[in-house]
Amino acid sequence: xxxxxxxxxxxxxxxxxxxELRCNYSYGATPYLFWYVQSPGQGxxxxxxxxxxxxxxxxxxxxxxxxxxxxxxxxxxxxxxxxSDAAEYFCAVGAKGGATNKLIFGTGTLLAVQP
Amino acid sequence: xxxxxxxPRHEVTEMGQEVTLRCKPISGHNSLFWYRQTxxxxxxxxxxxNNNVPIDDSGMPEDRFSxxxxxxxxSTLKIQPSEPRDSAVYFCASSPGxxxxxxxxxxxxxxxx
Numbered sequence: 574x575x576x577x578x579x580x581x582x583x584x585x586x587x588x589x590x591x592x593e594l595r596c597n598y599s600y601g602a603t604p605y606l607f608w609y610v611q612s613p614g615q616g617x618x619x620x621x622x623x624x625x626x627x628x629x630x631x632x633x634x635x636x637x638x639x640x641x642x643x644x645x646x647x648x649x650x651x652x653x654x655x656x657s658d659a660a661e662y663f664c665a666v667g668a669k670g671g672a673t674n675k676l677i678f679g680t681g682t683l684l685a686v687q688p
Numbered sequence: 689x690x691x692x693x694x695x696p697r698h699e700v701t702e703m704g705q706e707v708t709l710r711c712k713p714i715s716g717h718n719s720l721f722w723y724r725q726t727x728x729x730x731x732x733x734x735x736x737x738n739n740n741v742p743i744d745d746s747g748m749p750e751d752r753f754s755x756x757x758x759x760x761x762x763s764t765l766k767i768q769p770s771e772p773r774d775s776a777v778y779f780c781a782s783s784p785g786x787x788x789x790x791x792x793x794x795x796x797x798x799x800x801x
Contacts, residue, residue, distance in 0.1 A: 617792040
């Protein structure tokens with residue numbers, strides 16, 4: 574069955590520190606992979622996506638993610654966190670060339686940023 | 689581009705009343721998704737449409753929920769009768785289809801008293 578696991582429910586980092594949010598997926602086919610961010614009271618905004626090619630993907634707001642097929646992972650990173658990055662982050666997987674264009678979302682990681 | 693538009697942004701109603709949530713997808717997108725988000729259950733896909741046709745409604749919680757997409761630029765999610773446990777934020781998202789990337793609206797926060 575298709576699934577996405579975000580093992581960290583809640584993470585706290587200090588402003589200026591580096592960040593890595595974990596995402597593991599289970600999918601039979603070659604996946605499309607996404608990271609979304611949700612600020613309080615807002616909808617989900619796409620941070621970045623991986624479809625093919627270079628496994629290191631750059632996104633908005635200084636975020637990047639690396640697709641590692643051997644580990645079935647798509648971890649999100651940022652070298653220096655800003656207070657405005659406090660939000661909830663969702664990893665999602667979709668089918669490449671499949672009959673459905675549903676996305677399977679993880680349960681989210683809530684990021685808190687300490688001054 | 690105006691993005692996905694949802695209305696109303698907030699809805700407060702009493703138990704037993706009918707609630708209708710509205711969504712206008714991004715022009716040219718041929719897939720539309722309705723999600724519900726709660727603290728307890730997270731983000732749940734309720735139903736999605738391709739080219740105005742419902743494809744998968746397995747996430748609709750019960751018969752009190754119904755969704756329609758009469759044309760490519762408009763969809764509704766109706767709850768009748770509403771119950772307090774329906775209180776949640778309801779999101780609409782649209783997608784250009786084959787690429788899978790979904791664009792979310794700002795959501796409707798529903799409170800059923």
